[in-house]
Amino acid sequence: MSELIALEDCFEDVIGKACRGLAVDDGTLSFLTGVEEEVIASLKEGKFDEEGARALCSTLSLDADCLVAMARGEWAPAPVALPGLQQFNSDYRGEMTVNAYLAWDEDTGSAAVFDTGAQADELLAAIDARGLTVGAIFITHTHHDHIIELDRVRAATGSPPVYVSEREPLRGAERFAPGRTFQAGGLSIATRRTSGHSVGGITYVISGLARPVAVVGDALFASSMGGGVISFAEALECNRKELFTLGDDCLVCPGHGPMTTIGEEKAHNPFYPEFKH
Numbered sequence: 001m002s003e004l005i006a007l008e009d010c011f012e013d014v015i016g017k018a019c020r021g022l023a024v025d026d027g028t029l030s031f032l033t034g035v036e037e038e039v040i041a042s043l044k045e046g047k048f049d050e051e052g053a054r055a056l057c058s059t060l061s062l063d064a065d066c067l068v069a070m071a072r073g074e075w076a077p078a079p080v081a082l083p084g085l086q087q088f089n090s091d092y093r094g095e096m097t098v099n100a101y102l103a104w105d106e107d108t109g110s111a112a113v114f115d116t117g118a119q120a121d122e123l124l125a126a127i128d129a130r131g132l133t134v135g136a137i138f139i140t141h142t143h144h145d146h147i148i149e150l151d152r153v154r155a156a157t158g159s160p161p162v163y164v165s166e167r168e169p170l171r172g173a174e175r176f177a178p179g180r181t182f183q184a185g186g187l188s189i190a191t192r193r194t195s196g197h198s199v200g201g202i203t204y205v206i207s208g209l210a211r212p213v214a215v216v217g218d219a220l221f222a223s224s225m226g227g228g229v230i231s232f233a234e235a236l237e238c239n240r241k242e243l244f245t246l247g248d249d250c251l252v253c254p255g256h257g258p259m260t261t262i263g264e265e266k267a268h269n270p271f272y273p274e275f276k277h
């Protein structure tokens with residue numbers, strides 16, 4: 001069973017990401033929704049006001065019931081245990097935590113690493129303890145918190161190839177176009193473009209374990225998503241096209257926060273109201 005990690009985002013993060021993504025300032029949002037600017041400002045500071053929060057949701061394309069459930073702490077994804085998959089959660093500068101993942105074929109001991117996290121001790125210890133051979137390191141995106149231990153992980157695992165999106169060059173890594181499929185023992189790893197949070201964000205879809213797994217980086221979080229740093233519209237569109245078309249039982253492994261599933265995100269992620277009815 002994986003450790004229970006708190007949700008990455010609170011309701012105020014969701015409201016803030018939607019406002020920034022849609023480029024709506026508080027004055028405009030107040031005009032569009034009738035919610036006073038002071039109420040909007042205090043919601044963004046984390047002071048929950050259900051009536052005010054609900055009144056913003058239609059304009060921000062958020063599902064109101066899901067946002068309220070987040071504010072009340074009523075929902076978290078079910079804990080996950082999947083043989084051949086392990087999540088590693090490490091602290092980044094005392095500001096947040098970040099995830100790395102290890103997937104392996106139990107028959108052959110062939111393994112793949114996905115991102116490195118901010119501190120790779122546990123990841124490297126697990127590879128050692130299980131006697132795994134790392135065939136490749138896959139990078140979801142090149143934001144610093146996800147690759148800070150790359151040189152160390154690579155050196156400690158026999159210098160396997162490192163793969164990264166063609167749109168995010170990284171020293172020592174081989175670039176590829178999404179759509180390419182890789183093999184790690186009996187595991188097949190397909191790639192999809194989930195950009196918008198970063199220029200070349202990649203989701204790795206692993207087949208060969210007891211259920212499908214999508215390592216999504218910061219494209220999608222449990223009941224939230226990474227900020228649309230490059231393009232919020234592109235991030236939403238990629239997720240709709242490339243993630244929400246995966247099966248409901250597909251496990252989602254985000255770069256921050258707990259693991260979840262496509263089915264749970266359809267039901268609980270406020271950024272995707274279209275799946276709620």
Ligand SMILES: [Fe+2]
Nearest residue numbers: 141143218226
């Ligand atoms: Fe990121």
